[in-house]
Amino acid sequence: MMLPLPEGEFDAYLFDCDGTIADSMPIHYQAWQQALEEWGAEFPEELFYAWGGRTPTSVIADLNARQGLAMPVGVVDERREQIFQELLPTVAAVPGVLEHIEDAYGKVPFAVVSGSSRESVTASLTTLGLLEKFEVMVCAGDYLNGKPDPECFLIAAKLLDVAPKRCLVFEDTDFGMQSAAAAGMSAVRVPPPWQRHPRISSASGNRG
The missing domain is CATH 1.10.150.240 (Putative phosphatase; domain 2)
Incomplete structure (x- = not known):
């Protein structure tokens, strides 16, 4: 089931990788x-x-x-x-996010904005068969201040030549959502693993 998007027109989609694109x-x-x-x-x-x-x-x-x-x-x-x-x-794509990637590919440019290394992100996207869909990758080492600072998302917007307010972010973490908000971007919250996989662990299942 596709995740609901906020109202508005967007000229670029910016995705976190781990927990957002990859169920990793x-x-x-x-x-x-x-x-x-x-x-x-x-x-x-x-x-x-x-x-x-x-x-x-x-x-x-x-x-x-x-x-x-x-x-x-x-x-x-x-x-x-x-x-x-x-x-x-063993990793798979997050279904609700994968559907948006497939639906919007070719209509708006995509970027991956991650706290993981470029090597790790490249490996995950390659495993999922999605690497070629992303025009821009902003990974650890490409910026000084990590999430919740907005720097990484602002860099991605600049590389795509899209105004921040016209970017839509897909994120699964509090830090990521705070980073997107600080960048002046709308965002979609991706449900965490314990909501998508209720049996992931007893500790996780109590998080609500």
Whole structure:
């Protein structure tokens, strides 16, 4: 079932990737758990979803600070990405978002705006057979200030040569929705995994 869109005419669609285009948040969490376990770090599932949209390097740095650890950020992030790539063949597209991509492709330009690395986003979209549909990709490393800052969405709008107010954002996280609002863009909230997959985990199922 297609997600309802806000009223208005839009000249570009901007999509987050993980949890929005790709139903990949559960396997991202698996990858985080395995990578962090090697360093004795904890990352509760509730916090993982609360921090959705942040760059992996900022997450690792904050976990270090919170837990008094000294995990090498680059090493842990590389290990997390390696595990994610191994799990990636199991990922599927989010149906309600995929229908909008198929319906609007060729009518308005698309961009992916993600806190994940370009390598990770490219791999996800390639697995889903959607990579060629996106004219612009703005990923971790392409901007200084991560979501909820609007910088990443404003960069995408500029690259597409579309005014921010004429862009429609598809997002699944609080940080992403705040980022879109700060950029002056309308947005569609994509239901989180525990609403689309009620049996994903007992902890997730209590989030409401």
